[in-house]
Amino acid sequence: KAGVTQTPRYLIKTRGQQVTLSCSPISGHRSVSWYQQTPGQGLQFLFEYFSETQRNKGNFPGRFSGRQFSNSRSEMNVSTLELGDSALYLCASSLEAGARGDTQYFGPGTRLTVL
Amino acid sequence: AQRVTQPEKLLSVFKGAPVELKCNYSYSGSPELFWYVQYSRQRLQLLLRHISRESIKGFTADLNKGETSFHLKKPFAQEEDSAMYYCALQGANTGFQKLVFGTGTRLLVSP
Numbered sequence A: 001k002a003g004v005t006q007t008p009r010y011l012i013k014t015r016g017q018q019v020t021l022s023c024s025p026i027s028g029h030r031s032v033s034w035y036q037q038t039p040g041q042g043l044q045f046l047f048e049y050f051s052e053t054q055r056n057k058g059n060f061p062g063r064f065s066g067r068q069f070s071n072s073r074s075e076m077n078v079s080t081l082e083l084g085d086s087a088l089y090l091c092a093s094s095l096e097a098g099a100r101g102d103t104q105y106f107g108p109g110t111r112l113t114v115l
Numbered sequence B: 001a002q003r004v005t006q007p008e009k010l011l012s013v014f015k016g017a018p019v020e021l022k023c024n025y026s027y028s029g030s031p032e033l034f035w036y037v038q039y040s041r042q043r044l045q046l047l048l049r050h051i052s053r054e055s056i057k058g059f060t061a062d063l064n065k066g067e068t069s070f071h072l073k074k075p076f077a078q079e080e081d082s083a084m085y086y087c088a089l090q091g092a093n094t095g096f097q098k099l100v101f102g103t104g105t106r107l108l109v110s111p
Helices: none
Strands: A005-006 A010-013 A020-022 A031-038 A042-050 A053-057 A064-068 A075-078 A086-096 A110-114 B003-005 B010-014 B017-023 B024-026 B030-040 B043-051 B071-075 B083-090 B105-110
Touching: A005 A086, A010 A020, A020 A086, A031 A075, A042 A064, A042 A075, A053 A064, A075 A086, B003 B071, B003 B083, B010 B017, B017 B105
Parallel strands: A010 A110, B010 B105
Antiparallel strands: A005 A020, A020 A075, A031 A042, A031 A086, A042 A053, A064 A075, A086 A110, B003 B024, B017 B071, B030 B043, B030 B083, B083 B105
16 A cells, blocks of 8 residues: 655745645545644644544644545645744544544655745 | 653664663543654654554553653664654544654664
8 A cells, every 4th residue: 555645745935925735645544634843843733634524623823724635635734934834744644533542654744944 | 731751852872782762641541652763764653552562673662650651662772773763642632633742762773
């Protein structure tokens, strides 16, 4: 089975712009989660989608949003980019939401640099 | 609040030495605990989880609810164990798909 894929792998934007990142989960996985990884804050949960519905949200401003499509693929969008949004954005998929101990499989990440 | 603490940023050992990566957590209830590993230029991947009580690549971790700890241990470190290790928890209080990560410990195994 192919693993979780994320596109693009690298992205450079300037302050004020917006960006859309894409994630394709493992075939058959219905839950997609997003994380932000920075040297200062580490790995922080952004949000989780299951069956096209956002089921959980982390403590991030409304500039961060996402969605999930009927084929379980997910996108996250960041509007009005700030320098502090520079980070590695990781996507993870799992079979289903709410399953105790369900393993999450991570993608390689999208490295976003905001200038 | 749910929190995971990994007190060591860097742990440096020699090949063949025992390794213990510390992890303490704060959670009301019964969380699921995990260790994730990230090798150089590779994606984050699950190493082991307490619910499985398994040993992966010689690593084990025991959940100590009294001390709220989930330390990762290996009796004899290998050079290929050099990587970034993250302890994480999830549970009903956070939503089962939300992983709360510690800040990570870099393990460096020297020959």
